[in-house]
Amino acid sequence: MTLRLEVPTDFGFTEEHALLRAEARRFLAERLPIAELRRQVDAGVRLDRGLWKEIAGLGWVGLVLPERFGGAGLGWLHLGILMEEMGRRLVPGPFLGSLLAGIAIERGAGDAQRERWLPAIASGETIASLALVEPGGAFEGAAITASADPADGGFVLRGRKTHVVGGADAGIVVAAFREPSGRISLFAVDLPAPGVAIEDEVSIDPTRPTARIAFDGVRVGAGARLDGDGSRALAETLTRGSAALAAEQVGGAEAVLQLTRQYAIDRKQFDRPIGFFQAVKHPIVDMMCGIELARSLACGAAAGLDADTPAAPVHARMAKALASDVYAQAVRKGVQLHGGYGFTWDCDVHLYFRRALWSRPMLGDAIHHRKGLASALGGEA
Amino acid sequence: MARPEEATESRENAEFRRQVRAWIQANQPAHPGFKLPQTFLEVESERQFDFLREWQRKVYDAGYLGLDWPAEYGGHSDPHKRQRIVSQELNRAGAPFLVNVIGLQWAGPTILAYGSEEQKRKYLKNILSCEDVWCQGFSEPGAGSDLAGLQASATREGEGWVVTGHKVWTTLAHFAKWMILLARTDPTAHKYAGISYFLFPMDAPGVTVQPLVKMTGEGGFNQVIFDRAPMPADALLGQLGQGWQIAMTTLTFERGAAEGTGGGSATSTAESVRAVAALAKRMRRDGSPAAADPVIRDRLAQLWIEEEALRLTAQRARVAGLNMDDRPLATRLMNKLVFSELGQRLTELACEVLGPDAVLWLGDPSAPDKAEWPRAYLNSFGVTIGGGTSEVQRNIIGERVLGLPKTK
Numbered sequence: 022m023t024l025r026l027e028v029p030t031d032f033g034f035t036e037e038h039a040l041l042r043a044e045a046r047r048f049l050a051e052r053l054p055i056a057e058l059r060r061q062v063d064a065g066v067r068l069d070r071g072l073w074k075e076i077a078g079l080g081w082v083g084l085v086l087p088e089r090f091g092g093a094g095l096g097w098l099h100l101g102i103l104m105e106e107m108g109r110r111l112v113p114g115p116f117l118g119s120l121l122a123g124i125a126i127e128r129g130a131g132d133a134q135r136e137r138w139l140p141a142i143a144s145g146e147t148i149a150s151l152a153l154v155e156p157g158g159a160f161e162g163a164a165i166t167a168s169a170d171p172a173d174g175g176f177v178l179r180g181r182k183t184h185v186v187g188g189a190d191a192g193i194v195v196a197a198f199r200e201p202s203g204r205i206s207l208f209a210v211d212l213p214a215p216g217v218a219i220e221d222e223v224s225i226d227p228t229r230p231t232a233r234i235a236f237d238g239v240r241v242g243a244g245a246r247l248d249g250d251g252s253r254a255l256a257e258t259l260t261r262g263s264a265a266l267a268a269e270q271v272g273g274a275e276a277v278l279q280l281t282r283q284y285a286i287d288r289k290q291f292d293r294p295i296g297f298f299q300a301v302k303h304p305i306v307d308m309m310c311g312i313e314l315a316r317s318l319a320c321g322a323a324a325g326l327d328a329d330t331p332a333a334p335v336h337a338r339m340a341k342a343l344a345s346d347v348y349a350q351a352v353r354k355g356v357q358l359h360g361g362y363g364f365t366w367d368c369d370v371h372l373y374f375r376r377a378l379w380s381r382p383m384l385g386d387a388i389h390h391r392k393g394l395a396s397a398l399g400g401e402a
Numbered sequence: 403m404a405r406p407e408e409a410t411e412s413r414e415n416a417e418f419r420r421q422v423r424a425w426i427q428a429n430q431p432a433h434p435g436f437k438l439p440q441t442f443l444e445v446e447s448e449r450q451f452d453f454l455r456e457w458q459r460k461v462y463d464a465g466y467l468g469l470d471w472p473a474e475y476g477g478h479s480d481p482h483k484r485q486r487i488v489s490q491e492l493n494r495a496g497a498p499f500l501v502n503v504i505g506l507q508w509a510g511p512t513i514l515a516y517g518s519e520e521q522k523r524k525y526l527k528n529i530l531s532c533e534d535v536w537c538q539g540f541s542e543p544g545a546g547s548d549l550a551g552l553q554a555s556a557t558r559e560g561e562g563w564v565v566t567g568h569k570v571w572t573t574l575a576h577f578a579k580w581m582i583l584l585a586r587t588d589p590t591a592h593k594y595a596g597i598s599y600f601l602f603p604m605d606a607p608g609v610t611v612q613p614l615v616k617m618t619g620e621g622g623f624n625q626v627i628f629d630r631a632p633m634p635a636d637a638l639l640g641q642l643g644q645g646w647q648i649a650m651t652t653l654t655f656e657r658g659a660a661e662g663t664g665g666g667s668a669t670s671t672a673e674s675v676r677a678v679a680a681l682a683k684r685m686r687r688d689g690s691p692a693a694a695d696p697v698i699r700d701r702l703a704q705l706w707i708e709e710e711a712l713r714l715t716a717q718r719a720r721v722a723g724l725n726m727d728d729r730p731l732a733t734r735l736m737n738k739l740v741f742s743e744l745g746q747r748l749t750e751l752a753c754e755v756l757g758p759d760a761v762l763w764l765g766d767p768s769a770p771d772k773a774e775w776p777r778a779y780l781n782s783f784g785v786t787i788g789g790g791t792s793e794v795q796r797n798i799i800g801e802r803v804l805g806l807p808k809t810k
Contacts, residue, residue: 275727282804296806299797306796309804310736314711317733321714336714339707388700391707395699398679398706 041099045106048079053110055369058228061113062372067221067230068148068190073114077145082119085261086127091140097261097326101268101319108272111376113228115187117266118150122195122209124261125151129207129247129254138193138209151258152182152196152234158382161259162252165205167236169198169246176246178208178216178239184383188232189221195247196236197255206251214239226379228372260337263384264322267340270380271316274344274351277373278308281355288360295358304354311347318343335397342390348377418484422491425464430497431457437764440777441669442503443573443784444622451577454501458532458666461492461500467665468530471514476527477664485665493667500666504574505529505536507663509582512652513601514662516640521601525580530664537578539569539602539626540649546571547794549584550593550646554628556585556600561635565602565628571788575611575624578604582652584645597645600637607631618780619764656789657738675706678752685755685770692755705748712740732803739795742785749779 052075061069076082085100086092107116123142126135141147153160155167167180182196194217195209210217216239222231247254282305285296295301318340325333352374356363363370381387434453439445445454461467469485471477492500500506510529513521528534545551554567565585575581581602588596604611608631613621640648654660679702682693692698719733752775753760760776762769786792800806 282806285806294807296800297809299793299809302800302806302809303793303796305804305806306800309732309799310740313715313732313736314708314740317714317718318707318711320718321710336710339710342703343707343711391700391703392696394703394706398675398702399683399693399699 049110083143091143097323101323104268105272108269109276118186121151122149125195125258128257129249131248147192149193150191152185175242178236183233207247226375260334263341264337267344268319270344270348274348277351277355315344315347338390342387345381352377444620446621458500509536534579537575539581539583565631570625573623594646599639599645599648746782
């Protein structure tokens with residue numbers, strides 16, 4: 022059987038997409054100039070409630086959630102465009118956690134459960150998060166060790182999850198647990214709850230505070246278990262999350278490209294702008310080509326999700342793999358080409374460097390996704 | 403079953419695609435039994451050339467070339483821009499390439515853009531039907547990457563012109579009837595302003611075509627020496643001194659950055675990651691299929707990602723709004739650079755997959771796939787060097803797209 026990688030030929034781009042991009046770009050330029058971001062980083066701000074309210078008010082948290090559950094009902098290409106803009110500005114805070122938790126509930130829950138949780142998440146009233154990674158790095162299927170044992174008509178949850186975005190401020194956390202039958206289920210746990218211990222992590226990326234969460238015999242009702250097939254919901258969430266995070270990575274890499282490009286024009290050595298020299302010019306071009314390629318995959322994945330084609334998971338893997346590598350290369354070259362200045366705290370590139378290193382392993386790094394792709398490639402030739 | 407491009411194809415185009423596919427299936431020639439070139443860079447013998455010319459003529463007679471070109475010049479004035487569909491289907495079927503690559507893809511569209519009515523009538527139909535094959539006289543021994551440094555001159559003599567100079571890397575010159583020729587017509591002008599663009603008859607006296615041997619050991623390109631070779635007044639394309647500007651148009655087509663060609667592609671082998679993955683299943687490494695080796699798998703996956711990214715980039719380039727950083731030129735200008743380097747890495751990986759057997763060369767009966775892969779790897783340098791080296795492409799992108807200071 023041959024795998025067909027279909028995406029709609031026109032990528033479905035409309036005026037509406039352009040408006041969203043312009044609005045996001047304008048809002049973030051005004052609200053989050055780099056000086057404000059640095060102020061928050063230096064002050065150790067974990068949650069800027071004002072900014073969170075504004076972002077939620079724009080409808081971004083629930084952008085792809087259905088309107089009947091309080092979302093904006095827009096498509097994945099819309100989300101990709103938004104994520105790219107947010108990545109450019111290194112938007113700080115718990116956005117990614119709420120986004121992923123919303124997606125997981127939308128994919129994995131029944132309507133009553135959706136109604137219970139999604140409107141509060143979409144409106145930003147409740148910060149939510151997806152607790153995905155377990156200590157040791159596992160986040161998919163067979164590797165999940167956190168357990169859910171039936172008790173008193175409900176369940177008892179045990180296990181540890183790490184790198185939970187916005188975990189310390191979350192009112193809901195969604196996580197995968199293994200039942201005695203071996204089946205993987207997603208549970209949505211309202212916080213705080215007895216037995217749930219949340220601890221701030223010290224992370225390389227101070228703009229995206231994370232927490233580790235221990236579930237130590239947490240009792241939940243049967244309704245906390247999402248109605249759908251947990252493994253499938255998890256896979257679908259990973260696909261969608263990968264496409265979204267890849268777009269954010271593209272945006273971050275693009276910002277580094279712009280910083281580096283401008284520096285190569287402004288900075289003079291040997292009586293010329295350093296961008297005159299091919300040893301500087303060519304890596305900047307390679308940076309751009311990588312970004313454009315990754316952006317095409319992110320767009321392809323989003324368009325595939327909008328049209329619900331079977332190619333979307335493949336393109337999402339490809340997008341996350343390439344965007345992770347491209348972002349890492351962009352920050353590496355970005356620091357190098359800024360020379361001595363690049364090695365200082367004052368040079369903005371290191372803020373992106375931190376985000377690039379943070380987002381590379383999350384939802385799977387390039388090696389992880391290439392492994393999955395090799396299987397898809399191997400199964401068809 | 404539907405392919406990517408077809409997902410939202412109109413019913414009319416889908417029907418057209420089915421027709422083309424059926425026609426190719428019924429008419430694609432059997433392998434002639436002698437070695438066929440992989441690309442237009444290595445057409446050596448008369449019988450190879452005749453075989454390929456016959457095939458192009460057949461495709462043209464079926465109505466599948468010049469679809470986008472005006473009917474009065476032998477095309478079809480097709481408002482649906484269907485040439486892409488034909489070219490895709492030809493490539494997909496593994497059909498022999500259409501030998502008049504330079505005519506169909508570079509000279510033809512340039513003549514269409516700049517030619518006089520007489521020139522369009524005289525040349526275009528014969529390009530499509532393969533009556534006349536074209537070659538390109540741009541590069542010189544002293545002016546390759548710095549194309550504008552060319553020295554071949556065309557001077558007025560009577561009504562016409564006389565050409566003196568030396569061109570090199572001239573693919574297909576030994577079969578060509580016409581050449582798109584850049585020559586200096588004003589040695590006193592600025593180097594870009596003194597160049598003119600000619601449609602030169604290769605059968606003129608004073609023209610010597612000398613074959614060059616490529617590093618594959620095969621022929622296919624040449625050097626061409628002009629010793630006071632005459633050409634008529636109507637050989638001039640566009641205005642006197644406009645040559646550089648017109649040449650840029652040709653290069654845009656050559657680098658695959660513009661639509662509107664007569665059709666076809668420059669190779670018959672659709673080198674793809676899938677083909678190398680299939681090879682990796684057949685070849686063994688340390689006692690197991692090479693496809694089971696995690697390092698080989700990882701590298702195949704990486705190239706698959708890039709191949710698919712390049713395909714989607716071409717698709718995205720056609721949607722203005724999706725060039726999200728308002729640099730629409732980027733997605734067009736990077737095509738040649740990315741495509742050629744990807745092809746090189748892919749064929750190199752194929753050689754690694756072959757293991758020790760990668761050293762077997764053309765003619766060895768044990769060579770896997772008749773040594774197609776090592777040959778393709780060596781040939782891949784024709785693409786990273788020809789049409790502007792990768793290094794020059796990076797300069798062009800850096801300067802024209804990113805606005806970095808000019809390397810002069």
